[in-house]
Amino acid sequence: MVSSSKRTPLTFLVHATVLFLVVLWTIPTAGLFISSIRDKDQLSVSGWWTALSTSEQRLVVRAHEPKSQVQQGDRFVISGNLLEGGKGEIARFGFSSLKPENFAAGEVAEMKKGRTLQVNANGDYVLSSPTEWKGSRGQRIFYTAEIPPRFTLDNYREVLNAEGLGQSFINSLTVTIPATIIPILVAAFAAYALAWMRFPGRALLIAGVVGLLVVPLQMSLIPLLKSYNLIGEFFGVGSKTYVGIWLAHTGFGLPLAIYLLRNYISGLPGEIIESARVDGASDFDIFRKIILPLSFPALASFAIFQFLWVWNDLLIAMVFLGNNQEHLVLTGQLRELLGSRGGNWEILTASAFITIIIPLLVFFSLQRYLVRGLLAGSVK
Structure with a gap:
């Protein structure tokens, strides 16, 4: 053996x-x-x-304005440092965009009208002229430097304070929490009925639920929106409300929720339920005191799926809530950043990471129930 x-x-x-x-x-x-x-x-x-290695960067900065010049003997001098915080090492420099790396660090570059520019490896520069510097803007200096890695939280500060992400974060929670709880409650009642209650047409309802799992969301979205608008006009309710998106996510999430919970609940020991009935418990008592506590793994596994789906949704949010700042969800706000700040990668990465913080917390807090809930009912 x-x-x-x-x-x-x-x-x-x-x-x-x-x-x-x-x-x-x-x-x-x-x-x-x-x-x-x-x-x-x-x-x-x-x-x-x-990120942990030194990076070579080709940058351009302006020297200090002419008003900061100092007369030293018969020459007018402007001096300063090109490197922020004095960190890094300059290899080459130049004063023209056509030749940005024409001089090595420490050399003296001859400019027009007898002017000179010297840039040292530590970033110190000296602009010297036989005549007084004129104008309101400083001389452009091009340089190539080896910059050590730098990390900062300024990206998160800019996103949270200046990009309106805080309101979008609240809007996403307002949409996601009810859109997760409502289908769980409805599906739990339906799953218990389909698993343990005997009534005509039960098999057809189960087949209908399974069939709805393959219906594409996009195919039913427009008819659903038209029906919702008609009902809203009849009752005098606006279409851009949270109620509409709650109902939409509930409808799209119910087939999976009912299928998952029904498989789990039907696999619970029938002796417990029959004993409860013998003791005089009603179906509601059985559901509340026996089924719900025993079905927590399945409820948690569906909650993970539904929460992640609603939190990351953009299509339904745009259709039912629109694009106004008052109701814009987090994914919509990130899309706006992609449109208006497409080149600012630091803003986009910080925004994207903020959007996944809550889903990660939900997943890791409930993940131990995920496999138990998915596999429940598959083996008798």
């Missing part, structure tokens, strides 16, 4: 495959988080995997 402690090659292969999938799914999230806390200049020129 082979000892159960010995593992076959297939077991190691399964474990290795699972580990590979976990790493594969974790890498994008890690990359998104690292990008969200990187300096915006470094993020624009290198990938997140180079």
Whole structure:
């Protein structure tokens, strides 16, 4: 007899495959988080995997304005430092966009009218002229520097304070929480009825629920919106309300919820329910005191699916709530950032990571029930 402690090659292969999938799914999230806390200049020129290494950046800055010049002997001098915080090392520099790397650090570059520019490796620069500097803007200086890695929380501060993400965050919670709770409650009652109550047409209802699982959302969205608008006009209720999107998500989520919960509830021991009936318990008492406590794994597993689906939804939110700032959800706000701030990667990465914080918390808090709820009812 082979000892159960010995593992076959297939077991190691399964474990290795699972580990590979976990790493594969974790890498994008890690990359998104690292990008969200990187300096915006470094993020624009290198990938997140180079975050801990020194990066070469080609930058252009303006020297101090002419009003800061100081006369030293017969020359007028403007001086300062190009590197923020004095961190980094300059390799080459120039004063023209045609030749931005024409001089090595420490050299003296000859400019027009007897003027000179010297940029040292530590970022110190000296502009010298035999005549007084004129104008209101400083001389442009191009340089190539090796900049050490920099991390900052300014990206999150800018998003939370200036981009209206706080209101969108509240709007998403307002949509997601009821749109998760309502279908769970309705589906739990329906699943109990389909599992343990005998009535005509029960098999047809079960077949109908299974059939609704394959109906594409896009095919039913427009007829549903038209029906909702007609009902709203009849009762004098506006179409851009949270009630509409709650009902829409409830309708789209009910087939999966009923199917999942019915499989679980039908697999519960029938002796418990029959004993409760013998003791005089009604169906509502059985449902409330026996079915709900025993069905928590299935309820939690569906809650994860529904919460993630509603939280990440954009299509239904745009259709039922519109695009106004008052009702704009988090995914819609992120889309607006993509439209207006498409080049600001630091803003987009910080915004995207903020949107996944709540789903991650929900998943990790309920994930131990996920497999139990999905597998329940599959084996008798």
